[in-house]
Amino acid sequence: MSLLLQGLALGVLTGGLYALLSSGLSLYFGVMRVVMVAHPAFLFLAAYLTYTVHTVFGADPFLALPVTVPLFFLLGVAVQRLLVARLAPENVPMMSVLLTFGLALTIEGLLGTFYTGSYKSVSMEYATRSLTVAGVHLPYDKIIAFAVAALTLGVLFAVLVKSRFGQALRATIQHREAARLVGVPTERVAGYGFGVGLATAAVGGTVLALITPFFPASHWVWIGKLMAIIVVGGLGSVAGAALAAVLLGVVEGVVLVTVDATWATMMFYVFLFLTLLARPQGFFGGRLAHRF
Amino acid sequence: MPRLFSRLVITSMCGLALTACAKTDGPGAAPSPGQQQGPVKIGISLPLTGDFSEPGKGIQEGYQVWADRVNAKGGLLGRKVELIFRDDASDPNRVSSDYESLITQDKVDLVFGPFSSRLVIPAAKVAESYGMVFVEPAGAAKEVFEQGFERLFYAAPAIADDHYDYLADHLIKLPEDQRPKTAAYASLDDPFAQGTAYGLRDRLAEAGIKTVVDEVYPPETTDFSPIAAKIAAAKPDLVVGGTQFEDSVGLVRALQELKVQPKLAAFSTGPTLAEFPDAVKGAAEHIVSPVGWSAASTFTGNEEMVGRYKEMFGGPANEDAANGYTVGQIIEAAVTAAGCADPSKECQDKLTEHIRQGTFDTVVGPLSFDDKGRPEQAHMIQQYVDGRIEIVLPEQAKTADFVYPKQAW
16 A cells, blocks of 8 residues: 555656656647657757756756756747748648657767767765655655646746737647737747747756766657657647646556556556547647647 | 669669679688788677667777787788678667678678677577677677577676676575575566576575565666665565666665665666766665676786777776677687688688687686587676775675675665
């Protein structure tokens, strides 16, 4: 019983991390039907930058954020305006896979060149300790990841719901042509949307650096998981993706402690499969998925 | 599309034609004196990118250090050694076509093996079909030796299942009251990693040390806390990880977070890499690992290899490089004894025969092989003692005493 509780608690915390890591993906897809295979590669690019800030300046990994977040926002705008916007509009979902796959390979190659292929890690004093509540151990690094995820997603929601930019972005997500008719500069909004997506990757990368050691090819194992999360959550729905992330995190944790790790990893694909069979638009998501 | 198709047809026809040529002039054709004049070309495919890029590069460096040394003293049989590298991106399909084209198109004289059991098996199949002797630096899983290969030799002290033999011997011989009672095993779903952990598990289980957790996780696993939670619930005396790098770090951190304090923690590959102590901070102390090579050992050519490696690559040599170098040493001895280095059946037969019979002095110690190509020696056991890597087992090679039980992490 306590093992089950432990699995559940770890699952919720890990789910929070998944929510943070996948939030960018649903933005890209929502805003411009871009399947962003390079998102995990950007996460690890951020992890490497965090590593540099940490080792060169001896600073806390989170102090990298004031540098990486704006940098990634600009990078996102640039990627959208210079690359994604040039794809033929009728074929964006397909071509964007190829384009971003190329981006992922480029990033991996550059990381290998600058940082070599050896493992890097950022290990902080607090990353190996845990808080014990009623016999359940809650690792501090996971708590931090969860808190950062909650904070980032909170800010993201506030921006999407309250701000004028958020309204324009949501209008662009919901109906691009109509948004343009009422005067939303959808091109520019799409660029900013992409920038915001990559900015979440900057935050996610820092958290990831705290939790796991990494090398240039680390991003591949994340693509499948994160894609499964946003499909289950409903493509284009940031809230749906967050809920799906926590759900899948919990399922993974519980299956892991009750059955085994192979089944736990498979759960992502089982859920992906079930979603596509039963509710292709996603369990929590909007009406967008049928266009996929 | 039609054009693409016809191009494919043409390419595959060319491929077939080349294969056919190679096969017809391979066997029996006596090496003409002219052929013997050029460099000795050695074909190698390695995972220089992808999952195994790190160890792949280590092996490559080992091969390069060996070639550099051989060339500096005049080459093999008076011919310069030329290494031809291909990158298989850790992909078992690519590795086959790499060796196919190295043998048929580049017409290499010899081949050296790639890294990891997963790539060694497909590579050895190709080499075997062309009758090439295949000495490999990193295919230790028992499946490698169950394929009926006749020209494969594994150039390291022991196969995966025997890596922990000295540790098993030691634990089993402990007096009853000190002996661990329970053990938890977590292993990556990989033939080598599982081989190491299960080799130890089977021997300890036989001796009455109970297996309380036996977990296998796929390579995509990114979160190790729930596995650690299972281990925590079982409170084992021993934690054994059949690991590579990230998972060993992930497990150590997760076990710390879940306050698991075993008397002994053993992990396969991770702790032997230089990045490990930094990645786990202070927790490396007293962790044990099997290790096939030590920089401080005085085996044949080891000092020279370490020195030359530092000169060429500027850092301390590692086990992967040593394994690559070992392959070179064995081939070098065989070529010198057989007096030939060309792809003809006659020469490859002579080389195979020589390697099967002989004992070779290498940087990992003297090596000999059984009829399946398995090495007949055993791995040493290393342990972090006072922050330094020391050899603790076997008795005759030790640089420090084995610490058991370990300090808390």
